[in-house]
Amino acid sequence: xxxxxxxxxxxxxxxxxxxxxxxxxxxxxxxxxxxxxxxxxxxxxxxxxxxxxxxxxxxxxxxxxxxxxxxxxxxxxxxxxxxxxxxxxxxxxxxxxxxxxxxxxxxxxxxxxxxxxxxxxxxxxxxxxxxxxxxxxxxxxxxxxxxxxxxxxxxxxxxxxxxxxxxxxxxxxxxxxxxxxxxxxxxxxxxxxxxxxxxxxxxxxxxxxxxxxxxxxxxxxxxxxxxxxxxxxxxxxxxxxxxxxxxxxxxxxxxxxxxxxxxxxxxxxxxxxxxxxxxxxxxxxxxxxxxxxxxxxxxxxxxxxxxxxxxxxxxxxxxxxxxxxxxxxxxxxxxxxxxxxxxxxxxxxxxxxxxxxxxxxxxxxxxxxxxxxxxxxxxxxxxx
Ligand SMILES: Cc1cc2nc3c(=O)[nH]c(=O)nc-3n(C[C@H](O)[C@H](O)[C@H](O)COP(=O)(O)OP(=O)(O)OC[C@H]3O[C@@H](n4cnc5c(N)ncnc54)[C@H](O)[C@@H]3O)c2cc1C
Numbered sequence: 106x107x108x109x110x111x112x113x114x115x116x117x118x119x120x121x122x123x124x125x126x127x128x129x130x131x132x133x134x135x136x137x138x139x140x141x142x143x144x145x146x147x148x149x150x151x152x153x154x155x156x157x158x159x160x161x162x163x164x165x166x167x168x169x170x171x172x173x174x175x176x177x178x179x180x181x182x183x184x185x186x187x188x189x190x191x192x193x194x195x196x197x198x199x200x201x202x203x204x205x206x207x208x209x210x211x212x213x214x215x216x217x218x219x220x221x222x223x224x225x226x227x228x229x230x231x232x233x234x235x236x237x238x239x240x241x242x243x244x245x246x247x248x249x250x251x252x253x254x255x256x257x258x259x260x261x262x263x264x265x266x267x268x269x270x271x272x273x274x275x276x277x278x279x280x281x282x283x284x285x286x287x288x289x290x291x292x293x294x295x296x297x298x299x300x301x302x303x304x305x306x307x308x309x310x311x312x313x314x315x316x317x318x319x320x321x322x323x324x325x326x327x328x329x330x331x332x333x334x335x336x337x338x339x340x341x342x343x344x345x346x347x348x349x350x351x352x353x354x355x356x357x358x359x360x361x362x363x364x365x366x367x368x369x370x371x372x373x374x375x376x377x378x379x380x381x382x383x384x385x386x387x388x389x390x391x392x393x394x395x396x397x398x399x400x401x402x403x404x405x406x407x408x409x410x411x412x413x414x415x416x417x418x419x420x421x422x423x424x425x426x427x428x429x430x431x432x433x434x435x436x437x438x439x440x441x442x443x444x445x446x447x448x449x450x451x452x453x454x455x456x457x458x459x460x461x462x463x464x465x466x467x468x469x470x471x472x473x474x475x476x477x478x479x480x481x482x483x484x485x486x487x488x489x
Contacts, residue, residue, distance in 0.1 A: 124401055124449075126197075136374060137372070151213055165222075213233075214318070229332055242269075249349050288325045304339060318344055374388075379424070402452075442472075
């Protein structure tokens with residue numbers, strides 16, 4: 106197949122978007138076909154790689170631990186360069202991330218007030234190397250965040266103070282506002298003015314300079330600008346706590362990433378792939394696309410594998426059946442990492458993911474890197 110043939114990436118979750126970005130950087134033409142959203146809108150936006158050492162202690166420096174991704178044969182240098190590449194790509198997409206100076210996991214809060222290890226954390230999200238006292242502000246109607254419970258858990262967990270402030274919503278606010286409504290309002294000029302005035306009034310009588318944490322509702326397009334203006338006006342950092350899915354952090358990343366790829370000539374096709382061969386893919390609507398194929402279809406959760414009534418599992422893109430032990434707990438780690446096939450497989454659809462041992466982003470990155478290496482090997486062998 107000539108090298109001018111495009112790459113067809115099936116799936117627009119993190120694995121598909123990362124593979125598309127790396128191919129684009131290498132000068133390839135890329136088409137992304139997906140039947141629905143990937144899982145990014147379910148993420149807070151932080152890219153995890155937590156894992157456990159041989160003594161069952163959490164790994165502090167994910168940067169060093171390629172050996173925790175068994176079967177992917179990545180060396181330390183490739184693994185480290187991969188994290189840097191991902192960070193660089195997110196930067197191009199318009200998402201700045203924080204990483205600890207010694208490349209260890211940062212601590213970032215969940216919705217229940219517990220700090221958990223995260224590796225690459227977007228600038229808008231609260232993340233620290235050591236716990237500190239905080240002030241948490243929320244507004245009526247944001248039901249996901251129970252301020253009292255959050256503060257209690259935070260104090261128990263970190264032994265640090267957490268002051269809470271509950272405020273009424275703005276004029277025009279109704280109890281039906283979802284985080285998406287809030288974000289739309291706060292992206293507007295009037296919303297930004299209201300937020301800054303309200304926070305200033307709320308913090309009037311608090312003299313400490315500890316960071317202010319707010320629920321993840323601070324806009325979609327102007328988040329960083331709004332948070333940085335607030336920092337100047339209030340004289341202390343203002344950062345977000347992620348809410349339950351759909352999470353605005355992941356929505357921001359997914360939107361900016363797609364926009365970046367579209368702006369660089371990547372074509373997006375909304376369709377379901379129902380057949381794959383050595384020449385390309387067949388689409389549910391009847392058409393076909395030719396090119397070299399990479400499946401980033403996300404396993405059972407992403408819709409890439411379908412559990413049928415007779416308890417067999419099939420690959421929705423190829424129609425092939427998938428081996429499964431029959432145990433429900435094994436469903437999330439099944440996959441098809443078939444090195445001999447005519448197409449590549451990355452992300453959750455490659456299988457082998459173990460939620461107790463490594464975070465989703467680490468698995469996405471490991472499988473994409475392993476596939477990129479295999480592709481280079483193939484080009485190198487073909488050239489000899
Ligand atoms: C609620 C939730 C929260 C999570 N939070 C985090 C987090 O904060 N940090 C973290 O690191 N990990 C997180 N994870 C784990 C992470 O989501 C997965 O590891 C990751 O989604 C795998 O990405 P993927 O690109 O392989 O698949 P997905 O994101 O599932 O994408 C699959 C894509 O393939 C498409 N597709 C499937 N079949 C077909 C077909 N036949 N034709 C066309 N398109 C098709 C889908 O429409 C979709 O676009 C979370 C997971 C869940 C469920």
